[in-house]
Amino acid sequence: MSTMSERVDKRDGKLAMAHLYVAFIALFLGGLCGLLQVLVRSGKFTLPAGIGYYQVLTTHGVLLGLVLTTFFIIGFLIAGMSKTAGTFTEGRRKTGWIGFWLMTVGTAITATFILLNQASVLYTFYAPLKAHPGFYIGLALVVVGSWISGFAMFAHYRAWKKQNRGQVGPLFSFMAVVTMLLWLVATLGVAATVLVQFIPWSLGLVDKIDVLVSRTLFWYFGHPLVYFWLLPAYMAWYVVIPKVIGGKIFSDALARLSFILFLLFSIPVGFHHQLVEPGVDPNWKFIQVVLTFMVVIPSLLTAFSMFATFEQYGRSKGATGLFGWMRVLPWSDARFFAPFVGMLIFIPAGAGGIVNASNQLDQVVHNTIWITGHFHLTVATTVLLTFFGVGYWLIPHLTGRVLTKEMNRLAIIQTCIWAVGMFFMSAAMHIEGLLGAPRRSSFSTYGNSAQAAEWIPYQIAQAVGGTILFIGIIIAIIIFLDLAFFAPKGETEFPIGEVAEAAERTPMVFENWKLWIGITIALILFAYTIPFIDIIQNAPPGSKGYKLW
Known part of the structure; x- marks a missing residue:
């Protein structure tokens, strides 16, 4: 039987840290662009040197929504798989480095053309907005690089399974495989629209593009992207937090079930982002809305499992009463406090998601800044x-340093600053959205209408919140630099929880990858085949001239 490593191998740790360096650079640059956005929206600030509003908007969305998240997630998963499934072989590690450099080069190319103001096409890059071909080529390299890193993880997990036949894989590694599998299947949509539509179009090889096809392929990717963001956070909640607080994982089987359900139901649901778009049969929109609401089940399973873990730990410490266990949780430990605040904020974030996915309610908030506020609560x-x-223990573990009391205190402060800043900004966005304020608009586009004047207080509140959040980013960068380069040398634990003794045995059916991948493909084909054929056959006359379709 394979045993878990005490610490991540230094060579694997170097690969993981390379991803984290890029992630935190993206955090600073993307956060700076976010600050500029909310200042411009307040009407009290004008961008200098001819910088365009949509230029910073695109940079903010791409760097934070795609670059920061993807690099951090892959770095985290590589480190966790090295810890739980053993050191990567030289070949798999080289594959990971190839993936990293492809992603990094792709990011640099994409960012270059955004900064040159040749790709101000927003985070969703909807046609008929057209960017320089380099923008799309760079994004394609990021996606392909992430696939290569994912293949290294799949091979590593498969090797562990061969060496440990008849055993369920380590929980963290199992979750990492599900996460990268979801990402691989989901990014097929955005890869298809970029490679087959946008790159030929931007190069002038074709003169028309089917807009509805491009949006459908984007949102085939766009919704599971949310769960690509969320699943690594859930991994930390399920596997790491129990160890941090000194408790046990409530149920290994329940954790695996929730991840399998996310894989099944997070991909075939993109139409709920297109509820107000013509050209898609309403019946198929309804079917995908139903499938969208299925993800409520694993979300509730996760909430139940986490609070069961907290309560079990509290009872073991003598806590009594309905909420007595809350008093014994380690509130002064930033490794617990920051994720727990994130858990609490996911309650209103999830409620907002239900609004967005509901046909009638979505009519009120669709394409308003409510949607932006929702994304700021979730991701x-x-x-x-x-x-x-995660960074407060992962970075010092990989760099051979320790989180000092001073940095832990600063991390607690940073969490509080973040929560306060997001309260101002996201709450103002939600209210302004209910008042009809459009998404993706600058102050100069509003005009002098009475309705636009009604939005001004909320735009100022967003600027206040965005400024507070940028202070939080600066503090996060300071902590990162300290843990990476300046903190005292020492040993920091990579916390991986143990399953509670009373938990039920994990069924081997969760390792039946052919079954789960097969069901996923069947659901995607069911949800997309007929409506996609309808979209192409009933395309407007202009888009039918697009010869690639």
Whole structure:
């Protein structure tokens, strides 16, 4: 039987840290662009040197929504798989480095053309907005590089399984495989639209593009992207937090079930982002909305499992009463406090997601800044605070340093600053969205209408919140630099929880990858085949001239 490593191999740690360096650079640059955005929206600030509003908007969305998240997640997963499934072989590690450099080069190419103002096409890069071909080529390299890193992880897990026949894989490694599998299947959509539509179009090889096809392929990717962000946070909640607080994992089987359900139901649901778009049969929109609501089940399973873990730990410490266990949780430990705040904020974030996916309610908030506020609660708060919490032990573990009391205190302060800043900014975005303020618009586009004047207080609140959040980013960067280069040398634990003794045995059916991948493919084909054929056959006359379709 394979045993878990005490610490991540230094060679694997170097690969993981390379991803984290890029992630935190993206955090600073993307956060700076976010600050500029909210200042411009307030009407009190003008961008200098001819910089365009949509230029910083695109940079903010790409760097934080794609670059920061993807690099951090892959670095985290590589480190966790090295810890739980053993050191990577030289070949798999080289594969990981190839993936890293492809992603990094792709990011540099994409960022270059955004900064040159030749790719101000927003995070969603909807046609008919057209960017320089380099923008799309760079994004394609990022996606392909992430696939290569994923293949290295798949091979590593398969090797562990061969050496440990008849055993369920380590929980962290199992979750890493599900996460990268979801990413691989989901990014097929964005890769298809970029390679087959946008790159030929931007190069002038074709003169028309089917806009509805491109949006459908994007949102085939765009919704599971949210779960690509969330699943690594859930991994930290399920596997790491129990160890951090001194408790046990409530149920290994329940954790695996929730991840399998996310794989099944997070991909065939992209139409719920296109509820107000013509050209898609309403019946298929309804079917995908139903499938969208299925992800409520694993979300509730996760909430139940986490609070069961907290309660079990509290009872073991003598806590009594309905919420007595809350008093014994380690509130002064930033490794716990930051992710826990993220968990709490996911409650209103999840409620907002239900609004977005509901046909009638979505009519009110669709394409308003409510949607932006929702994303800032999910990825920019729940996910990012959890990632910060992971960083407080992962970075010193990989660099051979320790989180000092001073840095832990600063991390607690950073979490509080983040929560306050997001309260101002996201709450203002939600309210302004209900008042009809459009998404993706600058102050100069509003005009002098009475309705636009009604939005001004909320835009100022967003600027206040965004400024507070940027202070939080600066503090996060200071902590990162300290843990990477300046903190005292020492040993920091990579916390991997143990399963509670009373937990049920994990069924081997969770390792039946042919079954789960087969069901995933069947659901995707069911949800997309007929409507996609309809979209192509009933395309407007202009788009039918697009010869690649």
